[in-house]
Amino acid sequence: MIQTDRLYSADDLYMLRQGKDEPLREYAARFSHEYSRCPENDDRAAFGAFKSGLRESNFRYLVHNNLWNTYAELMKQAAIHAKVEYFNSKRKPATPMRNPFADPPPASVPTLAPPQHSTPAPST
Template sequence: MIWQREDEPLWEYAAHFSHEYSRCPETNDRAAYGAFKSGLQSSHFRYLVHSSNWRTYDELMKQAVIHAKAEYFNSKSGPSARQ
């Protein structure tokens, strides 16, 4: 089981999870979806995953990329990023 560390950004967790998933060809998408969801730290994205109607692992990972990009750019939007 892969868990997102408390200080681990979503993009890093998603990349780590995807890498490990690719090494387990016998794992089906449904199991991967559940494992990814279970390993998420409490966050807005975790809430979205639990309340969404995303059905496939591919849909989940596409949304993870979108939200990871937003998380990254929002972390860079402090006063020093505007200078």
């Protein structure tokens, strides 16, 4: 018989992974929910499990390179970065500015002819 509503051990938290397209906000909420179901809450194990489940992202880089020592600090930072991620996803994409130092456009793209200046005829 499959038991679907079982309690997790801290080791089971290492099996949780952030999905490829799953926002940080959803992963953090799902992880927190599963962690709350652990009978023996171990912040150190939860800290490591949360870190190991993160997909490649700027936040994962920050987690591995910062000095956040506690699970509470980590989740606080996750909430901050999740808000930023959410608001950035709602922004309209900016139109990329043309880099004036980039290579010239390919030959198939028509270019404007230089302006023609006429000089007045000398008067006598």
